[in-house]
Amino acid sequence: MPAIFRKVDVLIVGSGNAGFASALSASEAGAQRVMLIDKCPEEWAGGNTYFTAGAYRTTHAGLGDLLPIIRNVAPQQAERIDLAPYTAQDFMADLDKVCMGRSDPALAKALVEDSNSTVKWLASHGIRFHLSFNRQAYEVDGRLKFWGGLCLKTEDGGKSLIADYRAATERCKIEISWSTTLVGIRQDPHSENHLVSVKIGDKAYVIQATAVILAAGGFEANARMRSQFLGPGWDLAKVRGTPYNTGDGLEVAIHQLGAQPFGNWSGCHxxxxxxxxxxxxxxxxxxxxxxxxxxxxxxxxxxxxxxxxxxxxxxxxxxxxxxxxxxxxxxxxxxxxxxxxxxxxxxxxxxxxxxxxxxxxxxxxxxxxxxxxxxxxxxxxxxxxxxxxxxxxxxxxxxxxxxxxxxxxxxxxxxxxxxxxxxxxxxxxxxxxxxxxxxxxxxxxxxITFTFGGLKVDPQTAQLINASTGRPMPGIFCVGEMLGGLFYSNYPGGSGLTSGAVFGRRAGKAASAHAVCARTGRSQQSESDELFRMTPSTSKL
CATH class of the missing domain: 3.90.700.10 (Succinate dehydrogenase/fumarate reductase flavoprotein, catalytic domain)
Structure with missing residues (x-):
């Protein structure tokens, strides 16, 4: 067997928005050793997130609710802005409308209810938010009018978002290993840990991880899988983002872990x-x-x-x-x-x-x-x-x-x-x-931006669901494009990044709790009780 490359509390697979949010959350929640890997070289860091406009859809009570995290609005300019509140009911109605009413209700509820606290949490970690004047507002009769339920973006789209995430992970001393390809995951027969097989160049290694968070993207850069799942002609669609999102993480989860496929596998953005x-x-x-x-x-x-x-x-x-x-x-x-x-x-x-x-x-x-x-x-x-x-x-x-x-x-x-x-x-x-x-x-x-088909998770923790038992898999989590069940046929603009951050935050907290339980010898029931004892403010993470 290849030598142990690292021993970590929490291992995250994927360097996009969901992966970085998971890493920050796990570190913040007390995981002692957090590591993030990605099969791309460092110059391709950020997955599909790097290629986005950096838009986050969030509920809010109007301009005053968001001004504390916004960096591009002067006081005199604020007086000219028309930004109506965007309520949880508004967000849910938009999700229901564009996804044909098929979004998993529990996932949708988590996304909507956590959206506001999550963007503010990201801002606390140094993510620079702006009002999206160039994309989401028109000047009409001297007023800057926002439209479409969307107003937040990062300073320079995906480029600044990934730069801010990388700076935050450096401050948290989260280790990152580039050009590190996920090959397989199996349970360690001698402990509660998972043995994660990876390749770096032509050499094989094993990472021993107490908890694993899969955030490796969809299959949008895989022409064969696009044609297989999306249908004829999709092999000819042009790839908008990273060429490294080829469905590897989905394949490992389904075929090696027995994860349950879920969501709109013939749909995409x-x-x-x-x-x-x-x-x-x-x-x-x-x-x-x-x-x-x-x-x-x-x-x-x-x-x-x-x-x-x-x-x-x-x-x-x-x-x-x-x-x-x-x-x-x-x-x-x-x-x-x-x-x-x-x-x-x-x-x-x-x-x-x-x-x-x-x-x-x-x-x-x-x-x-x-x-x-x-x-x-x-x-x-x-x-x-x-x-x-x-x-x-x-x-x-x-x-x-x-x-x-x-x-x-x-x-x-x-x-x-x-x-x-x-x-x-x-x-x-x-x-x-x-x-x-x-x-x-x-x-x-x-x-093509990203695929909608993914894996079933526990909405509370983003823990992966086993297809045979219907039960969560201890210590295995799934977020980002790999999470299925939210988007069908279409999606409300900006909700993809919000989903990655919301469930990444939940997964990081739950993965950290799992690792702490394993390290201290506390029971799995204690871990579960701890997660469900969260106060209303922290239960929204």
């Missing part, structure tokens, strides 16, 4: 993505900027020149994670996003500036169609006809709704549907005519 981006890996410099989420301000047409979604069916936060799938279902998995010059100033510069994405510009719709034809558009006449028909529908609606006002911060009701004309696929909100040159188009495809 996928977005409109720059068609010219790399197919198999995210760009650590461009990061999230290859996302193309400005479609509510314009139109999306496939290469046959036809619209295929209602771009204004809901606020972007509730549609962007599923519209990638809609693009993947189009011919050649491609589409064109189109705007006129009225809307171009409203597009986020980090996603749409010319240094980041190829601009296709023209003075007429016919010229725009011709230029798109050189980039894959097959039916130029249909492209022009679709946009002109859309314009006619917009004008018809305006004639019947003279007092209607365009407002990107709310679902404004400006539509293509009227008594005089209706489109087969409506644009339900923010429908302005594309009439003012120059016109702009960009070419997009499907970028």
């Amino acid at each position: 996928s977005v409109a993505w720059d068609a010219n981006a790399d197919a198999d890996t995210g760009d650590r410099n461009a990061s999230n900027e290859y996302t193309k989420s400005g479609y509510p301000l314009g139109l999306m047409l496939n290469i046959d020149g036809r619209r295929f979604v209602d771009e204004g069916i809901d606020l972007r936060n509730y549609t962007y994670a599923k519209f990638g799938r809609a693009i993947l279902q189009q011919p050649e998995h491609l589409a064109f996003q189109v705007w006129d010059s009225q809307m171009k100033p409203w597009l986020r510069s980090e996603e749409y500036r010319e240094e980041r994405v190829e601009h296709i510009t023209a003075e007429t719709l016919e010229e725009l169609a011709e230029k798109c034809g050189h980039r894959g558009l097959r039916d130029k006449e249909a492209f022009v006809r679709t946009i002109k028909e859309y314009n006619q529908a917009v004008y018809a609606h305006r004639r019947e709704n003279l007092s209607a006002k365009w407002d990107p911060a709310i679902m404004d009701g400006l539509s293509t549907q009227s008594s005089q004309k209706e489109l087969a696929i409506a644009k339900s909100n923010w429908a302005l005519p594309l009439k003012k040159a120059p016109y702009l188009a960009v070419k997009v495809t499907c970028g």
Whole structure:
């Protein structure tokens, strides 16, 4: 047998948001030796978290509730901000709406109820939070209006989030081992410990861990598993983030530990993505900027020149994670996003500036169609006809709704549907005519972010559930993308990072308690009693 590489109280597998949150929580709760491993080299630290916009969805009582943890709001600016409270009922309703009512109730309750205390806990560990003016607010009539139930982001998205996590783990003296691949986990026959087999380079080692927290990501970077579980064509989706999330942790947990698969294994988070981006890996410099989420301000047409979604069916936060799938279902998995010059100033510069994405510009719709034809558009006449028909529908609606006002911060009701004309696929909100040159188009495809299928856990502790017994596995926990049962078909924007932190925090506390019990000889019942004796304030961790 390979030599013991390390003996630790708590071992975390995975260096993303959920893994780091677990490590901090375990250390804070009293685990003496906490170690985090990841199969990626150090320059790829952070998993998919590094590639996010750093958005956290949380309940709050309004601006005053969040100001103590926000670092980018001056007093005079605060007076111009409209930020309505986002209650637990609001969060639960959004989760229920976009996930078709299928989220596991206990997991959903934990996510919602712990969201506020968890982001404040992260801030106490040095995570720098900002109000997301660039992504979640529009200036309307001199007021900065937040929309979509989402307002928090980290200072520089995933980049600063991982930097802050790494600084916090260094302060807590948490050991990290990079280029360390999980191979297997088995119970030590002579103790309560787990023997975790790993490879570093071509050498095999064993880490002896009292508790193990699996936070190794989904299978979004594994083309075979995408095709197997998500369906035909998904092997051709472009990978938004790390190339190291290939489902290894899920395979080990299911086949070696007997974990119970759970959740939406045919579902995933996928977005409109720059068609010219790399197919198999995210760009650590461009990061999230290859996302193309400005479609509510314009139109999306496939290469046959036809619209295929209602771009204004809901606020972007509730549609962007599923519209990638809609693009993947189009011919050649491609589409064109189109705007006129009225809307171009409203597009986020980090996603749409010319240094980041190829601009296709023209003075007429016919010229725009011709230029798109050189980039894959097959039916130029249909492209022009679709946009002109859309314009006619917009004008018809305006004639019947003279007092209607365009407002990107709310679902404004400006539509293509009227008594005089209706489109087969409506644009339900923010429908302005594309009439003012120059016109702009960009070419997009499907970028996959993370998979929804995962493993079943105890919502209280994130302890892994055994498929045969239906009981929690002592000392084994699961968080982050590997946790199944929360998201189905879609998800409310920002709730993925919140989930990773909420359940990472719970898992770290429970893993530490398990390790302390093993070290002191206390019974498992004592450990369980301790966790369930938590006061209301700490039971939300």
